[in-house]
Amino acid sequence: MLNLGNFRAATCSGISRRAFVQLGASVPAVLGVAGLPSTVEAALKGRARSVIFVWLWGAPSHLDTFDPKPDAPSDVRGPFAAIETRTPGLRFTELLPRLASCSDLYSVIRSHVTFAPGHPDAGTWGLTGFAENPAPAHPNFGSIVARHRGSRGSLPPFVMVGRGIPRDVVRIVEGWGGGRLGGSVDPFMISCSAEGHAEIPSLKLLDDLTPTRLADRRQLLDTLDVAQRKLDGTAAALGDADWSQNFRRAYGLLTQPAARDAFDLSRESESTREQYGFTGFGQSCLLARRLVETGVPYVQVNWSEYVEAMTPNCDFGWDTHIYNFELLQDRHCPIFDRAMSTLLADLKQRGLLDSTLVVAMGEFGRTPKISNRAARDHWPNCYSSLWAGAGVAGGRVIGASDAQARAPVTNPITPVMVGATIAEFAGMDTQARAEMNVLPGGTVIHELV
Amino acid sequence: MSWFNSLWRAGWTILSGITITVQAPAAAEIQLTHDGVVKTDPVFVDRTGQELVYVVNDIPTRMRLMKLRLSDQTISPVHPDETRAEFEPCYSNDGRLAAFVQSRGNLSLALVVQETSGMKESSAVLGSGFAGLRAPSFSPDGTRVVYSFPESGRQMIWSCNIEVNDRRMLIDSVGTNNWPSWSPDGKRLLFASSRDDDFEIYTANADGTQPQRLTQSPKQDIRPRWSPDGKRIAFTSNRDGNYEIYVIEADGSQPRRITNHAERDDYAVWHPDGKRLVVVSERRGKHDLYLIDMP
Numbered sequence: 001m002l003n004l005g006n007f008r009a010a011t012c013s014g015i016s017r018r019a020f021v022q023l024g025a026s027v028p029a030v031l032g033v034a035g036l037p038s039t040v041e042a043a044l045k046g047r048a049r050s051v052i053f054v055w056l057w058g059a060p061s062h063l064d065t066f067d068p069k070p071d072a073p074s075d076v077r078g079p080f081a082a083i084e085t086r087t088p089g090l091r092f093t094e095l096l097p098r099l100a101s102c103s104d105l106y107s108v109i110r111s112h113v114t115f116a117p118g119h120p121d122a123g124t125w126g127l128t129g130f131a132e133n134p135a136p137a138h139p140n141f142g143s144i145v146a147r148h149r150g151s152r153g154s155l156p157p158f159v160m161v162g163r164g165i166p167r168d169v170v171r172i173v174e175g176w177g178g179g180r181l182g183g184s185v186d187p188f189m190i191s192c193s194a195e196g197h198a199e200i201p202s203l204k205l206l207d208d209l210t211p212t213r214l215a216d217r218r219q220l221l222d223t224l225d226v227a228q229r230k231l232d233g234t235a236a237a238l239g240d241a242d243w244s245q246n247f248r249r250a251y252g253l254l255t256q257p258a259a260r261d262a263f264d265l266s267r268e269s270e271s272t273r274e275q276y277g278f279t280g281f282g283q284s285c286l287l288a289r290r291l292v293e294t295g296v297p298y299v300q301v302n303w304s305e306y307v308e309a310m311t312p313n314c315d316f317g318w319d320t321h322i323y324n325f326e327l328l329q330d331r332h333c334p335i336f337d338r339a340m341s342t343l344l345a346d347l348k349q350r351g352l353l354d355s356t357l358v359v360a361m362g363e364f365g366r367t368p369k370i371s372n373r374a375a376r377d378h379w380p381n382c383y384s385s386l387w388a389g390a391g392v393a394g395g396r397v398i399g400a401s402d403a404q405a406r407a408p409v410t411n412p413i414t415p416v417m418v419g420a421t422i423a424e425f426a427g428m429d430t431q432a433r434a435e436m437n438v439l440p441g442g443t444v445i446h447e448l449v
Numbered sequence: 450m451s452w453f454n455s456l457w458r459a460g461w462t463i464l465s466g467i468t469i470t471v472q473a474p475a476a477a478e479i480q481l482t483h484d485g486v487v488k489t490d491p492v493f494v495d496r497t498g499q500e501l502v503y504v505v506n507d508i509p510t511r512m513r514l515m516k517l518r519l520s521d522q523t524i525s526p527v528h529p530d531e532t533r534a535e536f537e538p539c540y541s542n543d544g545r546l547a548a549f550v551q552s553r554g555n556l557s558l559a560l561v562v563q564e565t566s567g568m569k570e571s572s573a574v575l576g577s578g579f580a581g582l583r584a585p586s587f588s589p590d591g592t593r594v595v596y597s598f599p600e601s602g603r604q605m606i607w608s609c610n611i612e613v614n615d616r617r618m619l620i621d622s623v624g625t626n627n628w629p630s631w632s633p634d635g636k637r638l639l640f641a642s643s644r645d646d647d648f649e650i651y652t653a654n655a656d657g658t659q660p661q662r663l664t665q666s667p668k669q670d671i672r673p674r675w676s677p678d679g680k681r682i683a684f685t686s687n688r689d690g691n692y693e694i695y696v697i698e699a700d701g702s703q704p705r706r707i708t709n710h711a712e713r714d715d716y717a718v719w720h721p722d723g724k725r726l727v728v729v730s731e732r733r734g735k736h737d738l739y740l741i742d743m744p
Contacts, residue, residue: 074623075602079643081668094668094687163509169555194486194506274734278485280509282734321556321579322599325625325643329669330489334713338734373579374599374625 048357048390048425050292051145053300054285054340056362057123057166058317059383061376063368063405064328066384067110068093075370076404079325087395095333098341099386104395105344105353106388107448111399111408114364114380114415119168119319122363122380124175129416129439132174141419142298143178143185144438145426149297154259159291160187161284162302168316181438187300196265196273196283200253262294263287275342282339289346292356297426303336318362324375344388353389357425359418361385368404381407385418390425391449398447416442470688470695470704478741481522481727485735488515490537491718491727494565495544496677498721502527502547503729503738504536512536514549517738537584540565541591546611548585548594560585562594562611573613576600582607586630595619595638597627606640606657619657628672631655632699633679641671641684650684650701663701670695676719683707683717683726694728696743707744 061078063069068082068091080093085103092100116122121132128138139147146157166173177186191199253259261267265286276282281303288299303317320327340360347353365383366376382401388394399410420442423433433439482488484505489512491503500518507513507526512534514527527547528535534552541547548562553574558581563570575582575598585596588608595608606620606629620626624643631638638653645662648669653660664670666688673684683696689706692713697704708714712731719726720740730739 074646077646079624079647079669081647097690194509270733277734278736279487279734316556319556322558322581323583326583326627329671330715331487370602372600372602373576374602374604 047427049355050296050352051142051298051357051359051422051426052285052288052292052343053142053298053422054358054360054386055127055162055166055300055302056318056336056360057162057303058119058319059122059362059364059366059378060318060332060336061320061324061328061366062110062379062382062384062401063366063376064093064324065096065333066092066108066386067382067401067405069368069403069405072368072404076368078370080329087397090395090397093333095328096337098337102341102344105348106358106386106394107392107396107398109385109387109398109413109445110382110401110405111410111413112361112365112383112385112418113408113412114383117364117378117380119363119378120171120173122378123166123173125415126175126361126363126418127173128175128179129414129419129442130175135174137174137179139179139181139185139438140175140177140187140300141422142187142300143181144419144423144428144433144436145298146185146187147178147181147436148423148428148432149426151297152295154253154256155262155291155294155296156188157296158185158187158298158300159296160189160300160302161192161287162189162300163191163280164189166302168319181436190263190287192265192280192284192287194278194280194283196268196278196286198263198265198287200263258294262290262296265290272346275338275346277335277338277342279335279339281335282342285339285343286346289343289350289352292347292352293350320366320375321371321377322373322375324366340386347389355390357390357392357422358388359385359422361418365405368406379406387448393449396447398445413445416440417445421445421448470706472706472709478739481517481519481738481740482524483737485737487736488729488738489716491716491729491738492538492540493718493721493727494540496542496721497544501718501727501738502538502540504538510534514538519740535561539586539594541587542589543591546587546591548587548611550582550585555579556581558582560594560596560609560613562613571612575613575616584628588631589633589635595629595631597625597629597640599625606638620653620660622660630673630675632675633677637679637699639673639675639682641673650682650697652699663697664704672716674718675699677721677723683719685715685717694726705744707741 064078064080069077070082080095082091083094083100085092085100087103090103114122114125116125124132124137127140130138142158149157151157165176276286284301288301291299347356364380367379371377382405399408402409416439420439421444424444486505488503488505491501494500500516502514502516504512505515514535515524516527517524535549538549547565551559551561553559556579557574559572559574560582561572582596582598585594587594593608593610597604598607604625605618606626607616607618609616622644626640626642629640636655638655640651641648642651648671649662650664650670650673651660651662666686668687670684670686673682680699681696685692686695692715694707694714694717695704696707714728714730716729717726724743725740727738727740729736
């Protein structure tokens, strides 16, 4: 089902609502360069045709997931047992049994460090490789790939699946979008409900016209668009060129069947949908696979719902300052384990894993020593990630943490290294990055391949 | 159903070398909800067994208390106008009082005790900063509430009166202590604890003294619930590799696996007749309530 704006639009299920398109003020710019130059195609051989970046916003506890320390003192190790994975010698906690059973599909890095202790600033580090200041922020890794690769057909080159821009109670993550590269490579925002209804919040539909009728009434739409622009300060701020691009992108998504279908999870079999789990995150991962299947170069899936309903109206994700162990056991890890393992298996089964780089990580780890509230707080000094596909070696552990997962004992992996590695997989070598003036100083994590 | 075998099936499960778990025979079941949305914490409102309340994520950022009438499976919100997250409800034996956890801000949880008539309500946020209680449960006489609350690096079991005053710590140990409840006769306290590494089931005297470990599993035994007669305990365990519902006698003997399903079964609560359980079962990626006969 594809929902456009606040309304359910015409889909294969036969639902047809009278509606009219209005491009909202919050539309992120999504256009890149149309088409894909053959030189870039050549450079991509053997690398990632697409990237799925699973953003575990809120910061998962590395000790309770990918880096258990069963021999640590009780006020560090927590209550969860370490289990064997499919890879000899590699152990996770018992909260990730499905991922443990398919560890041959991916590598785990256990030696990440970052340079900020709070969510928004560490979020910018994690998504861009740099601090949020000075403004404007460095571009999101996805924006860099989007600028380099451009879009194919009517679909945007960088799609962000989640409930808006990642944020905490106070403010957004400054590095969410194009930053210094400009709004034209901001992600196209889409959300996905637990039932698998994809929603494009930037498209507001008036109760007059279905998407299938839009083509016949474009002239009217243009007229109304002009009126909208006059009313909308944000649109004016974007400038005529960006506004026109935004409109064409949104219009294209509505009127071109291939683009519409990419967002329509009802085209998937019930069996496939249930394997991902009927949760917002599960269905978002399925949507990411569909987008990759249609050639979208970069999809960022934000873990951003049902995760911390303890905080009113806020997506705190994995920020388990209280009840870390209960929340991980009851909600986060079962949802993540199911969806992530299914995503990897699904990509592999469809022959997409060889051409799709999958990365899953948060903005930092959590305190090794159990906190005053018997949970875990922020810990930027050590954390873990998962890497799969596009030639990434399976069943490999890269880096190591100390006996209590407080710090790496091997060379630390920094955020800019993550960005440089993603860019390299996506076909951007050092020179290409230098020419775009992005990710300076970033070195590739060669141990992945 | 496929997740129950039709015959007793030996389920030799080595539990620290001393406990044998057997698989219970097939049991009938009724699916109570059908929306598939993530749900938790079912609890019967009173001893008639006609209504139960559970928690559903009705929107991504809110957990809501829903009331289900078993006779016709009618579902309605307990607090239709409430915008804050509410979860982990419990009811006094006579159904006169309800208690639950309510979100009051950024990682700040309050204990709310209210008359179901709506005439009176008491509440308090327990602790400052990121803090909150979990898993409240009434004493058999309805005069006190027992709950879990973290402090000083440990998560203890506390109790308070129904005005949410007179707080007393009952259980303290290293690790996490959670899901407390008094036995139907009020003489014993049931809870799970990670004091011995992973979560196990324990009982203690009503005042928290003399804790006694009931389970010996290498994995997680959580969310214990007394049967209405106090002779058995249902709980969730992943001892066999997947979260299933188990039942033991009150002394920890005779463990039986009640459910056997490829996905998660959790949040068991006894029907007041003592012959059935309501569980949240994840099947084909969807979460619904099922009423199952005790084999």
